[in-house]
Amino acid sequence: MKDISEYSADTSIYELSTHLYERIINGKIRTFSELKEYISGVPGGSRTQIVLMNAFKLIRNLYWGFFKDIDYPSYPKVWKEIVMPDADYKYAGNLKRNMTISSIYIAMLDIHGYTKFCRQSNRNLSMLELLDNFMQGDIGKITQENNVVSRRERGDELILVGTSATDIINSVLSIIDYFSKRKIIKNDKLSRSRPGVKIILPDMHVTAGIAGGKIYTPLIITEDGDLSGDVVNTAARLQARANKISPAETCIIITNHVHHRFIKEQKNVKISSEHSLRFFNSGVIEFKGMALSLYILLFREKDFYHLDYQDEMLALFESIKRDLWKNKVFPNLMNLLIKVLHSMPGFKITARLGSGNHITLQNSELIKFCDKSLGCYSERENYFKALNLLDRICTYLESVPIFDSLVLDYAVSINRIYNNILNIYNSEIEILLESKIDKILSHEEQKTYKLVKKHFHIYEKLRSQVRNSGELGNRKALWYRIIEDETDKMKLNIYSGKV
Numbered sequence: 001m002k003d004i005s006e007y008s009a010d011t012s013i014y015e016l017s018t019h020l021y022e023r024i025i026n027g028k029i030r031t032f033s034e035l036k037e038y039i040s041g042v043p044g045g046s047r048t049q050i051v052l053m054n055a056f057k058l059i060r061n062l063y064w065g066f067f068k069d070i071d072y073p074s075y076p077k078v079w080k081e082i083v084m085p086d087a088d089y090k091y092a093g094n095l096k097r098n099m100t101i102s103s104i105y106i107a108m109l110d111i112h113g114y115t116k117f118c119r120q121s122n123r124n125l126s127m128l129e130l131l132d133n134f135m136q137g138d139i140g141k142i143t144q145e146n147n148v149v150s151r152r153e154r155g156d157e158l159i160l161v162g163t164s165a166t167d168i169i170n171s172v173l174s175i176i177d178y179f180s181k182r183k184i185i186k187n188d189k190l191s192r193s194r195p196g197v198k199i200i201l202p203d204m205h206v207t208a209g210i211a212g213g214k215i216y217t218p219l220i221i222t223e224d225g226d227l228s229g230d231v232v233n234t235a236a237r238l239q240a241r242a243n244k245i246s247p248a249e250t251c252i253i254i255t256n257h258v259h260h261r262f263i264k265e266q267k268n269v270k271i272s273s274e275h276s277l278r279f280f281n282s283g284v285i286e287f288k289g290m291a292l293s294l295y296i297l298l299f300r301e302k303d304f305y306h307l308d309y310q311d312e313m314l315a316l317f318e319s320i321k322r323d324l325w326k327n328k329v330f331p332n333l334m335n336l337l338i339k340v341l342h343s344m345p346g347f348k349i350t351a352r353l354g355s356g357n358h359i360t361l362q363n364s365e366l367i368k369f370c371d372k373s374l375g376c377y378s379e380r381e382n383y384f385k386a387l388n389l390l391d392r393i394c395t396y397l398e399s400v401p402i403f404d405s406l407v408l409d410y411a412v413s414i415n416r417i418y419n420n421i422l423n424i425y426n427s428e429i430e431i432l433l434e435s436k437i438d439k440i441l442s443h444e445e446q447k448t449y450k451l452v453k454k455h456f457h458i459y460e461k462l463r464s465q466v467r468n469s470g471e472l473g474n475r476k477a478l479w480y481r482i483i484e485d486e487t488d489k490m491k492l493n494i495y496s497g498k499v
Contacts, residue, residue: 004019030062032093032094052092063225065222067149072091075149077167078148081103081163103163105167105168105212106159106231107168107235108157108158108160108238110206111158112206112207138178139158143162143175146162146171147167148171150171161227165213165262168258172208176250205248206250207239207250207252208253209235211232211254213261238254244405253297255293255294255295258295278298278307280306280313284317305344308339308343316336319332323490325417330374330386330414331377333410333411334371337366337397344404349361351395372389376389382467382468383475387415387418390415390418394411413492421479421482436471437466449462
């Protein structure tokens with residue numbers, strides 16, 4: 001049969017099926033609507049129903065891409081959101097494309113340890129097959145339980161699509177638990193144990209970014225069934241951000257819309273799982289072309305200490321937002337660092353001093369450095385000393401593996417901005433110093449000053465003495481004036497580049 005017009009009562013179901021399949025495979029029929037229209041002249045009946053159903057499965061498999069495996073019984077929520085159902089056949093419909101979808105959530109996951117395991121097991125095909133089944137088969141079953149569609153991409157990456165914040169978050173948590181050899185999710189509904197021989201696979205950490213939750217989400221489903229649009233790009237950038245702040249540990253970053261929707265959804269269920277989750281407000285992060293308010297999702301009790309310094313973090317965000325660089329940003333940063341050092345687990349590091357010697361530091365020593373720096377800035381108006389101490393603090397904290405990477409990002413960025421101000425401040429102090437040297441130093445000291453000016457170390461020591469003299473006048477007013485003059489340049493944005 002070359003055309004449907006040749007169909008007759010004598011045409012076998014095999015011949016009809018073969019004809020329709022050929023047209024679908026050749027791209028002449030790509031949607032269920034086109035299929036229905038093409039066979040509109042064929043009499044109905046059970047034989048035609050079977051042909052239609054199988055032909056629709058082929059269309060779905062060839063042209064639905066990411067969503068090729070979904071049907072209404074398996075994924076009812078997703079089906080309702082991304083499919084325009086057929087009025088006559090409940091099992092069929094057309095995939096929405098280039099449309100704004102009212103409720104959609106995307107999660108991007110990166111599995112840490114996958115590449116290393118593949119490299120170590122490159123000659124052990126059974127182990128590679130076991131991991132492939134782990135990724136390809138088991139993950140889909142886990143997400144389906146939460147009405148979330150998942151697809152594996154580029155080996156160690158996963159994309160999840162769901163229609164509620166609760167569904168997508170629960171799926172991510174279950175995957176994280178499944179990749180861990182030991183149970184880490186304290187929720188029996190979400191916890192997943194590895195069956196049988198798969199227990200021998202190593203621990204693998206997961207970083208994830210979750211976006212969506214806006215009233216109208218522009219999600220484009222291409223002709224090939226791939227996903228595109230802002231929500232996809234945002235999830236990918238959040239996952240890259242999670243990789244940056246937690247390169248070796250599990251980390252989940254979500255947008256404020258996802259956080260808001262999750263909290264709202266939890267109010268509508270009788271038994272809430274929210275008690276086992278916490279959300280750390282990590283402020284506004286700039287990405288290429290956008291700025292997003294983000295939260296870090298905390299699900300392990302050992303990480304809940306981050307919430308101890310949430311207030312200090314928010315205070316710093318507010319002072320930066322309001323450009324309070326004169327008298328708020330620096331103290332807020334120091335208070336934050338002190339609170340983090342108090343709250344976090346104990347550590348001990350060995351740092352190298354400029355002299356070549358080494359120093360052993362613990363939480364308490366760094367807290368003293370922060371207290372001293374804060375005192376120099378707020379009480380003694382010794383901005384040079386305060387910034388010198390902050391330089392050292394940032395260097396030391398970079399050697400602490402478990403220190404909050406987000407807090408360190410802010411500390412380093414703030415330090416850089418203040419050091420730019422310090423350079424201008426020191427130049428003006430130098431002018432004042434030269435003009436008032438006779439009032440600060442005795443006649444003999446002036447002779448010595450001029451004599452040793454060529455010798456850097458002695459010169460610096462005396463200059464420090466001069467810099468701290470009250471004869472220079474109101475140093476705070478000078479510091480504040482320079483900040484006021486430079487405020488337009490003092491914009492702090494934590495930036496994550498394009499993925």
